[in-house]
Amino acid sequence: MRKIMIITSITIVLFISLGYLLNELSKSRTFQFFGGLVTSVEVNEKLVALTFDDGPGANTDKIVDILSKHDVKGTFYLTGHEIENFFDDGVKIVQAGHEIGNHSYSHKRMVFKSPSFIKDEIERTDELIRQIGYKGEITFRPPYGKRLLFLPYYLSKNERNTIYMNIEPESYPEIASDSNKIVKHVVDNIEPGSIILLHVMYESRIESLNAVEGIVTSLIEQGYTFVTVSELIEYGRENGK
Template identity: 55%
Template structure:
């Protein structure tokens, strides 16, 4: 084999390895070690509505009001930094009976990070949640769904469960363009045990907020009952 071919072969292997690792880092239903849950196997028509980011001063109250109006529990994967800035809003989520989860402190992509960095992002957020009175088990959701080696290792080492999702309407521009298309996507793709991901805490997510009533009503019409992620996990079929 010529030197040029050898170099080409090595470069090809490197490129394929990088691409493979990048795809692995973003997998919704697989990680190297530890427990990852993207959907739960269940015979019951149960479904979990989850929100990432926040809380924020501007939109927490309106989101909670919509959930209360429809008598729906949800799981809020919040960032520690925003809990620290808006503790009253975090307490409102807790007081309304919803579940809180850890979405890191500052929302970085937790790939190619040191164990010390990952530990700080996770532990500071857990501490912020405990400080506002949250006493239940704290599930973790990786920012952007990204994880590779160190993050799953740390989660397993500390006995934490990582939660992703199987329904993400905001990922595709043609779906995220309107409340109607968001709601239609969620309703059409829902399965028993599904975990829905939405972002509703920022001004840029107006269509997702507007989609909430249609999502809730549409899934209830299909016989679904909304539960928190922890309740969903407790009802999985072994």
């Protein structure tokens, strides 16, 4: 009986350890099993990409107006489901000249999912992105940043990188609750080639929305230029990075 208990305990520990390891790998900023992972880009100029996950949604007009006021182009990672629900708002983002990225159809964690599920989530959303009028390259960012095997494999086979970020102020609850703290976090951590992530489409994210103008004006004062994710990657290629 004692031997069985020991074996059971060891098995439980191993499963817990394996689960922890897989979870850490699924959100790693430095490693994935297949394809390219972009968290930031090495560039010689003060360039930065401002990205927004989720949507389109209730605050589409507000964020488009803020960016237009400062002549800034962002990259919006939209979900297919929300494009269907807020189709006209998706069109507005495209017509304002912003880059559109794919953030899956359903915004489910794309780990431990079948290859057919992953293919459908991405291709269904690609089609909707084309329907709202976007004609540029469609980059992909996984929901919650999660990926393990099948998602990176699918992306690599289709010559697409996994787009991540290196500045994510909302990941700290004490910062996410205050727009001034969000601005300060971004300004304190910015460096050439950074990719900033914010969520601004919902009323629950009003502090993030309120932080956008402060982020934009502060970084412009520091000499930064805002570019899209695709432009940032292209600048990196031109510099041999």
